[in-house]
Amino acid sequence: MSIEKRTLALTINGKAAGPFEVPVGMPMIDFLHEYLNLTGTHFGCGQGVCHACTVVERRPDGITSEVRTCIFDAHFFHGKSITTIEGHANKDADESLQSLTPVQQAFIKHFAFQCGYCTAGFVAAATVFIDRLQQAPVKRQDLEGAIEDALNDHICRCTGYVRYYEAVREVALNTPGCVVNET
Secondary structure, three states, rough: OOOEEEEEEEOOOOOHHHHHHHHOOEEHHHHHHHHHOOOOOOOOOOOOOOOOOOEEEEOOOOEEEEEEOOOOEEEHHHOOOEHHHHOOOOOOOOOOEEEEOHHHHHHHHHHOOOOOOOHHHHHHHHHHHHHHHHHHEEEEHHHHHHHHHOOOOOOOOOOHHHHHHHHHHHHHOOOOOOOOOOO
């Protein structure tokens, strides 16, 4: 018996990837690890509950969303554009690190992570959250609730939530257009 394969092509971290012949039903996280050696996206629960495996999907209109790679087949992403944790930082043409994103910088500043296992998922969620705030700012008094809504589903086994929230709050407050102050 042979394993059925289908073609998969997509954009990952701003670069075309594929076409690849990928087994039907292969979870995206396995594709990232086995075909591309992108291992920063972590497998946690395997049921989509912990969100450690979250990546950012960017639609053609620029809208971003979180997608869990442990519960979606790789073929779900055919023709789509995603960013894994390896693609968030700014790099030069030689792929050398130039700078971290404001989210990544804030996570380090606030020592938001301990073991780091959940960090890739939190970076994805925080990035999507900041993108959304830039499209639809919130009032300052509503920011805490908005952060909680954005990060609430992500599980950190080291209980680093407070520091993640502090880091995201800092980025939101320091990014023009994310928060509206009432007068």
